[in-house]
Amino acid sequence: MVLSKTATESGENVCSTFGSRYVRTVLPKYEIGESSIPKDAAYQIIKDELMLDGNPRLNLASFVTTWMEPECDKLIMESINKNYVDMDEYPVTTELQNRCVNIIARLFNAPLNETETAVGVGTVGSSEAIMLAGLAFKRNWQNKRKAEGKPYDKPNIVTGANVQVCWEKFARYFEVELKEVKLSEGYYVMDPDKAAEMVDENTICVAAILGSTLNGEFEDVKRLNDLLVKKNEETGWNTPIHVDAASGGFIAPFIYPELEWDFRLPLVKSINVSGHKYGLVYAGIGWVVWRTSEDLPEELIFHINYLGADQPTFTLNFSKGSSQIIAQYYQLIRLGFEGYKNVMENCIENMVVLKEGIDKTERFNIVSKDVGVPVVAFSLKDHSFHNEFEISEMLRRFGWIVPAYTMPADAQHITVLRVVIREDFSRTLAERLVSDIVKVLHELDTLPSKISSKMGDGKEKKMEKEKLMEVIGGWRKFVKDKKKINGVC
Amino acid sequence: MVLSHAASDSDVSVHSTFASRYVRTSLPRFKMPENSIPKEAAYQIINDELMLDGNPRLNLASFVTTWMEPECDKLIMASINKNYVDMDEYPVTTELQNRCVNMIAHLFNAPLGETETAVGVGTVGSSEAIMLAGLAFKRKWQNKRKAEGKPFDKPNIVTGANVQVCWEKFARYFEVELKEVKLSEGYYVMDPEKAVEMVDENTICVAAILGSTLNGEFEDVKLLNDLLVQKNKETGWDTPIHVDAASGGFIAPFLYPELEWDFRLPLVKSINVSGHKYGLVYAGIGWVVWRNKEDLPDELIFHINYLGADQPTFTLNFSKGSSQVIAQYYQLIRLGHEGYRNVMENCRENMIVLREGLEKTERFNIVSKDVGVPLVAFSLKDNSSHTEFEVSDMLRRYGWIVPAYTMPPNAQHITVLRVVIREDFSRTLAERLVIDIVKVMHELDELPSRMIHKISLGEEKSEANGDNLMVTVKKSDMEKQREIINGWKKFVSDRKKTSGIC
Numbered sequence: 001m002v003l004s005k006t007a008t009e010s011g012e013n014v015c016s017t018f019g020s021r022y023v024r025t026v027l028p029k030y031e032i033g034e035s036s037i038p039k040d041a042a043y044q045i046i047k048d049e050l051m052l053d054g055n056p057r058l059n060l061a062s063f064v065t066t067w068m069e070p071e072c073d074k075l076i077m078e079s080i081n082k083n084y085v086d087m088d089e090y091p092v093t094t095e096l097q098n099r100c101v102n103i104i105a106r107l108f109n110a111p112l113n114e115t116e117t118a119v120g121v122g123t124v125g126s127s128e129a130i131m132l133a134g135l136a137f138k139r140n141w142q143n144k145r146k147a148e149g150k151p152y153d154k155p156n157i158v159t160g161a162n163v164q165v166c167w168e169k170f171a172r173y174f175e176v177e178l179k180e181v182k183l184s185e186g187y188y189v190m191d192p193d194k195a196a197e198m199v200d201e202n203t204i205c206v207a208a209i210l211g212s213t214l215n216g217e218f219e220d221v222k223r224l225n226d227l228l229v230k231k232n233e234e235t236g237w238n239t240p241i242h243v244d245a246a247s248g249g250f251i252a253p254f255i256y257p258e259l260e261w262d263f264r265l266p267l268v269k270s271i272n273v274s275g276h277k278y279g280l281v282y283a284g285i286g287w288v289v290w291r292t293s294e295d296l297p298e299e300l301i302f303h304i305n306y307l308g309a310d311q312p313t314f315t316l317n318f319s320k321g322s323s324q325i326i327a328q329y330y331q332l333i334r335l336g337f338e339g340y341k342n343v344m345e346n347c348i349e350n351m352v353v354l355k356e357g358i359d360k361t362e363r364f365n366i367v368s369k370d371v372g373v374p375v376v377a378f379s380l381k382d383h384s385f386h387n388e389f390e391i392s393e394m395l396r397r398f399g400w401i402v403p404a405y406t407m408p409a410d411a412q413h414i415t416v417l418r419v420v421i422r423e424d425f426s427r428t429l430a431e432r433l434v435s436d437i438v439k440v441l442h443e444l445d446t447l448p449s450k451i452s453s454k455m456g457d458g459k460e461k462k463m464e465k466e467k468l469m470e471v472i473g474g475w476r477k478f479v480k481d482k483k484k485i486n487g488v489c
Numbered sequence: 490m491v492l493s494h495a496a497s498d499s500d501v502s503v504h505s506t507f508a509s510r511y512v513r514t515s516l517p518r519f520k521m522p523e524n525s526i527p528k529e530a531a532y533q534i535i536n537d538e539l540m541l542d543g544n545p546r547l548n549l550a551s552f553v554t555t556w557m558e559p560e561c562d563k564l565i566m567a568s569i570n571k572n573y574v575d576m577d578e579y580p581v582t583t584e585l586q587n588r589c590v591n592m593i594a595h596l597f598n599a600p601l602g603e604t605e606t607a608v609g610v611g612t613v614g615s616s617e618a619i620m621l622a623g624l625a626f627k628r629k630w631q632n633k634r635k636a637e638g639k640p641f642d643k644p645n646i647v648t649g650a651n652v653q654v655c656w657e658k659f660a661r662y663f664e665v666e667l668k669e670v671k672l673s674e675g676y677y678v679m680d681p682e683k684a685v686e687m688v689d690e691n692t693i694c695v696a697a698i699l700g701s702t703l704n705g706e707f708e709d710v711k712l713l714n715d716l717l718v719q720k721n722k723e724t725g726w727d728t729p730i731h732v733d734a735a736s737g738g739f740i741a742p743f744l745y746p747e748l749e750w751d752f753r754l755p756l757v758k759s760i761n762v763s764g765h766k767y768g769l770v771y772a773g774i775g776w777v778v779w780r781n782k783e784d785l786p787d788e789l790i791f792h793i794n795y796l797g798a799d800q801p802t803f804t805l806n807f808s809k810g811s812s813q814v815i816a817q818y819y820q821l822i823r824l825g826h827e828g829y830r831n832v833m834e835n836c837r838e839n840m841i842v843l844r845e846g847l848e849k850t851e852r853f854n855i856v857s858k859d860v861g862v863p864l865v866a867f868s869l870k871d872n873s874s875h876t877e878f879e880v881s882d883m884l885r886r887y888g889w890i891v892p893a894y895t896m897p898p899n900a901q902h903i904t905v906l907r908v909v910i911r912e913d914f915s916r917t918l919a920e921r922l923v924i925d926i927v928k929v930m931h932e933l934d935e936l937p938s939r940m941i942h943k944i945s946l947g948e949e950k951s952e953a954n955g956d957n958l959m960v961t962v963k964k965s966d967m968e969k970q971r972e973i974i975n976g977w978k979k980f981v982s983d984r985k986k987t988s989g990i991c
Contacts, residue, residue, distance in 0.1 A: 030591035030607075033825040042823035043560035046585075046815065047567070054578040056570045061578060064808055066570040071532035077566060078536070081545045081555040083765075083772040089543040089550060089890050096535075102519040118519075124613050127807040135662055153642075165791065166807055172789065173624055173805070174663070276572075276808060283572040284773075284810045300661065302654065316662070316805055318616040318655055319553055319765060321773045324810075326535065334531035336522040401578050 017044045054401050060419045060433075061403040063247050063277040063373070067424035072330050075323075076282070082322040093322045096329045097122045100275075103332055105289040107253050108245075108262040108271050119296055120289035121314055122275075122325050126246040127166035128316050129272035129288035133242050134170045134204075136270065136290065139297045141204040144238075150201075158198045159207040160190025161408040162214055164246070167207060176204065182410045188367070189217050192224035196231055205240045205269070210248030210261055214407060214416070216373030218248055218261065225265040232267075240269040240295075247373045249273030250280070254341040255348065256371065269295040275328045278373075280335070280343065280423055285324035343423050347374040350430045351421045357434030363441055367416050374421040379414060386444045388415045394440045400433060506533045543890050549908045549922075550892040552736055552766040552862070556913035561819050564812075565771070571811040582811045585818045586611045589764075592821050594778045596742050597734075597751040597760050601781075608785055609778035610803055611764075611814050615735040616655040617805050618761035618777035622731050623659045623693075625759065625779065628786045630693040633727075639690075647687045648696040649679025650897040651703055653735070656696065665693065671899045677856070678706050681713040685720055694729050694758070699737030699750055703896060703905070705862030707737055707750065714754040721756075729758040729784075736862045738762030739769070743830040744837065745860065758784040764817045767862075769824070769832065769912055774813035832912050836863040839919045840910045846923030852930055856905050863910040868903060875933045877904045883929045889922060 017023065022041035027033065056066040068076075079093070087094045098117070105118030112118055123129045138155055145152035156177035159167055163180070171178035181194045189212050199206060206228065208219045221243055232238055243261060245252070250273060252259050262271060268291065275285035290296045301312045335343070351374040358364050358378055368377040380388060388404040395402050407414045419433070506512065511530035516522060545555040557565075568582070576583045587606070594607030601607055612618045627644055634641035645666035648656055652669065660667035670683045678701050688695060695717065697708045710732055721727055732750060734741070739762060741748050751760060757780065764774035779785045790801045824832070840863040847853050847867055857866040869877055877893040884891045896903045908922070 027822055028592075029588050031595045032592045032821055032829075034827060036825045036828035036831075037823060039558050039560045039823055042819055043564060045822070046564060046819055049585075050564075050568065050581050050815070053571065053581045054575075056572075056578075059572075059575060059578045062572055062575055064572040068570075069528050071528045073566065073569070075532060075535060075539075076569065077562065079539070080562075080565065080771050081557075082542065083545075083551055083553040086543075086548060086551055088892070089545075089548045092539050092542045096538075099518050103517075103521045106520050114519075124806045125808045128805065131805065169791070169805070169807075274808070282569050282810060283808050302658065316617065316620065316658070317613045318658075319614040319763070319772050321771060321813075326539070330531055330535055332521055333516055333534070334526060334528055336525045338523060339525035342525075403577070 017041055055399065057424060058399050059401045060425070061401055063274070063420050063422070064283045065276055065280050066282075066422065068280070068282060068327065068331075069334075072327050072334075075326050075330055077323075079322045079326050083319050084322040084325060085319050090322065093325065097325050100325065100328050100332060101287065101289060104249075104273065104287050108249070108289060110263045110289060110291060118289055119291075119293050120287060122328075123272075123286040123288060123315060124284055124317050124320060125276065125286040126164075126244070126272050126274045127169065127286075129274075129286040130166050130242075130244060131170050131174070131316060132314060133270040133272055133288050133290075134174060134176065135300060136296050137205040137240065137242065138174065138176060139300055140295070143297065154202050155204045156200070156202050157205055157207060158195050158203055160195070160209065160212075160219070161410075162189055162212045163207065163209065164213050164244070167244075177202075179203075183408060185411050185414065188212065188215050188407060188411065189219045190224075192220050192227055195224060196227040199228070199231060199237070199239050201235070201237055203237070203239050205242050207242045207244055208261075210243055210245040210252060211373040213247075214405065214418070215368040215377040216247070216375035217369050218252065218256075218259070218372045221261040221268070222265060225267045228267055239267075241265070241267045243268055243271045245271050246274040246286075247277050250278035250340065251344055251373060254337065254344050263291055275324065278344070278423075279328060280331050280340075281324055281327045284321070285328055344374075347421045347423065347425070350374070350425055350427050351376055353427055354419060354421065354430045354434065357431065358437065361434075361438055361441065367414075368418075375418055376421070377416045377418045379416045386447070388417045390444060391437070391440055392417060394443060395436060398436045398439075400436060402433075506530055544888065546913060547888050548890045549914070550890055552763070552909050552911070553772045554765055554769050555771075555911065557769070557771060557816065557820075558823075561816050561823075564815055564819055566812075568811045568815050572808050573811040573814060574808050579811065582814065586814045589814065589817050589821060590776065590778060593738075593762065593776050597738070597778060599752045599778060599780060607778055608780075608782055609776060611817075612761075612775040612777060612804060613773055613806050613809060614765065614775040615653075615733070615761050615763045616658065616775075618763075618775040619655050619731075619733060620659050620663070620805060621803060622759040622761055622777050622779075623663060623665065624789060625785050626693040626729065626731065627663065627665060628789055629784070632786065643691050644693045645689070645691050646694055646696060647684050647692055649684070649698065649701075649708070651678055651701045652696065652698065653702050653733070656733075666691075668692075672897060674900050674903065677701065677704050677896060677900065678708045679713075681709055681716055684713060685716040688717070688720060688726070688728050690724070690726055692726070692728050694731050696731045696733055697750075699732055699734040699741060700862040702736075703894065703907070704857040704866040705736070705864040706858050707741065707745075707748070707861050710750040710757070711754060714756050717756055728756075730754070730756045732757055732760045734760050735763040735775070736766050739767035739829065740833055740862060743826065743833045752780055764813065767833070767912075768817060769820050769829075770813055770816045773810070774817055833863070836910045836912065836914070839863070839914060839916050840865060842916055843908060843910070843919045843923065846920065847926065850923075850927055850930065856903075857907075864907055865910070866905045866907045868905045872904075875936070877906045879933060880906060880926070880929055883932060884925060887925045887928075889925060 017040050022037050082090050101120040102118045105120055142152045156179050158179045161180040161183050179198050181190045195206055208221045208224055210218050270290045272288040275281045276283045301314050303312055355376050364378040366378050368375050392402055392404040402417055404417050406412050506529050511526050571579055590609040591607045631641045645668050647668045650669040650672050668687050670679045697710045697713055699707050759779045761777040764770045765772045790803050792801055844865050853867040854870055855867050881891055881893040891906055893906050895901050
């Protein structure tokens with residue numbers, strides 16, 4: 001009798017992914033595993049875990065682009081293995097960056113003639129751009145003070161308290177004092193008069209924001225310029241202005257071309273803009289441009305030789321991908337002036353639809369303005385039973401990510417919910433959001449009545465409830481305060 | 490009679506891309522165009538212009554990864570629209586970053602307990618990582634000096650002259666003096682003894698490189714540590730070490746596990762590594778890890794609240810893509826120790842094939858070592874007729890990008906060609922490169938004989954004319970020309986130094 005033994009375990013490559021042992025074993029989380037695993041298993045495991053991340057397109061917290069055309073996706077994938085900094089090896093990519101810088105500089109009315117090349121650079125985002133601009137101001141100011149024989153160890157920068165967290169980073173890492181103009185209820189941006197007052201001889205620049213993170217408002221850069229021109233005449237300090245146009249830089253030129261905020265104002269020496277916000281590119285690209293080469297001290301620039309010509313570079317990051325730069329160039333030539341204008345007009349239309357829908361519920365105050373970045377910031381009229389954080393949490397259940405924030409000093413008692421209207425937030429979505437907000441309000445309305453019926457009329461119980469509310473309120477405030485550093489972006 | 494007027498210009502959307510008017514019009518280069526153009530045209534125009542870029546996979550100048558598995562490409566595309574910094578909204582991506590930090594910290598033998606979380610962060614590259622590490626050292630040193638009541642306005646950092654350009658950037662932008670240990674012929678990395686001599690009370694740290702950019706050599710971090718421990722005992726300055734393991738961090742643990750260079754040495758307080766070099770991820774990801782919490786001053790950290798828990802962050806960049814972080818995690822779990830070891834062993838094998846092929850030509854000196862980053866740095870034995878720059882230029886015609894560099898002071902007279910062996914540089918390519926280099930040498934060999942021929946013609950002529958002066962004049966003309974060319978090339982290559990050969 002012949003005993004035959006059949007193989008009971010098939011070869012591994014026969015198992016379907018979810019039939020294999022790889023989805024059964026615990027993956028080491030904090031140490032590298034000893035053995036390799038098949039690529040399909042690795043792909044599936046990671047993809048599955050990432051399903052629990054939020055959906056980027058429903059992330060209404062962020063200004064950063066979440067959709068691009070498939071043709072652009074193709075270009076991005078094709079250049080994903082190009083290291084941007086190898087300028088010698090990828091001269092065309094370098095040329096594309098230079099073109100973007102020039103296009104953006106001219107969009108901001110930099111005083112350049114037809115053939116002059118602009119001074120500017122592509123960065124990983126507005127944070128890097130702001131640090132570079134700040135460094136330039138700091139160095140210019142130091143050189144000026146040294147030449148005058150005055151002390152230069154206490155530089156400061158004047159901004160509004162509504163400033164984004166990267167300015168605080170710049171101040172802390174580059175040892176510059178941050179002098180913040182406090183906000184007040186109803187006035188949520190930097191007051192140019194107060195700012196000009198705070199300027200002293202140690203001020204390296206005043207930073208104005210075109211498109212405040214919190215409510216999308218444009219600061220009055222023209223007024224700041226005029227006040228500062230006068231003050232400079234009196235003091236001789238020559239304090240310059242930097243415009244943080246991270247959001248507004250790709251909005252104002254198309255929708256509000258008569259608004260003077262850029263290099264048309266003589267004291268504006270540098271501007272930064274995020275390519276990945278209304279520049280309509282995925283996360284990872286920003287731009288900074290200087291008015292002229294005098295505004296960028298030569299000693300900060302590193303000179304690289306490529307193609308026999310001099311390529312000056314001034315960045316914090318070195319190796320990085322080329323994809324976003326190519327994507328930015330794609331958008332600039334694909335859309336052109338008319339295309340960007342159309343996109344922005346759509347965003348504003350949809351913002352108005354959302355705003356009117358929220359207005360109609362009669363439960364909210366609208367905190368954002370119509371002129372500015374297309375966002376809708378709103379807060380509850382009646383805070384006694386519920387607050388904006390609860391609304392935010394309940395909206396999450398529907399899939400929407402709508403953040404709630406407290407305003408910075410001195411308006412910390414105001415909390416707002418903020419929805420950012422991006423290119424890919426269509427009217428259908430705006431209407432759906434309104435109906436979901438209405439649903440949430442109905443649900444919340446049912447809750448307090450449940451609690452008060454449980455509480456009964458007992459005085460002691462009422463006091464306990466108040467105490468509980470105080471404790472909860474206090475803890476929430478504590479959490480919100482810490483949340484401030486979230487760099488609402 | 491009815492006159493019909495046929496449309497001579499069809500609707501634009503009917504035209505194939507290359508038949509449309511879009512590829513005929515000149516796109517404004519410096520100004521935003523007024524009108525939109527169709528997406529197919531935009532794609533085609535850019536794609537075509539980019540054809541003239543070098544081929545990334547043949548770019549043998551770079552350590553940075555140029556190939557990943559298709560599964561990983563899929564993950565990258567799927568997460569391209571996730572802004573990494575939105576930690577609240579993408580908690581899993583944030584968790585993946587934390588896991589990578591912990592895995593890398595353990596790889597570097599950070600002294601962590603079973604459940605202790607590592608201190609570290611993902612960055613856009615080693616440049617950002619080094620700036621963060623340097624900032625931490627600077628702030629710690631300042632605090633120490635303030636507490637001692639001593640001046641803290643002149644911090645300095647000690648490194649070798651072979652250091653990558655990001656250290657010079659750090660020094661310049663953060664106002665720290667850079668004290669460089671000069672190299673010498675035959676010794677192209679930082680000498681630990683000279684480095685320790687240069688340490689003074691204002692030194693915030695000594696930076697050692699594991700995998701020197703120029704020839705791939707590992708610096709002797711252990712010797713540096715031992716010498717510095719001794720000096721610290723005498724002076725009480727407590728000078729720490731930072732290891733720039735941009736290239737070597739993902740090589741040494743797999744090929745040379747017994748080499749002590751990481752947190753096993755007590756003075757090493759922080760290490761940076763490029764995920765996009767031998768971490769095998771596309772450009773745009775680096776990592777920095779600190780030994781423990783004390784080495785990262787709390788005042789530099791920004792605290793973000795996510796999921797009710799505290800998420801400390803310390804980066805220069807804010808918004809950026811999530812793709813590379815996810816890709817790094819993919820590689821770490823996909824390959825594991827075994828996979829990384831296999832890749833590195835293959836690289837080393839192919840490096841040896843290339844090196845032996847070059848040695849066989851008997852025209853080159855090999856400047857790189859066998860232990861270190863898998864690259865082959867070589868220079869011509871005979872520089873008199875041709876230079877390495879010419880070899881580099883001629884190789885370009887075959888499609889290869891092999892750069893030539895001069896060494897930093899004090900070895901500026903040495904020029905090397907450098908080929909980096911990456912994961913995707915197979916043996917076939919190595920053999921083909923050797924063949925092409927041999928072809929280039931043959932071509933170059935023919936050139937000087939033409940020049941000598943001209944000169945010898947001149948000599949004959951002069952003999953005939955009995956005019957030796959003419960010959961001398963011609964010769965020195967040629968020499969002068971060569972001098973000028975060499976001088977200019979050196980000027981260019983000196984300026985190239987700031988290219989931060991990476």
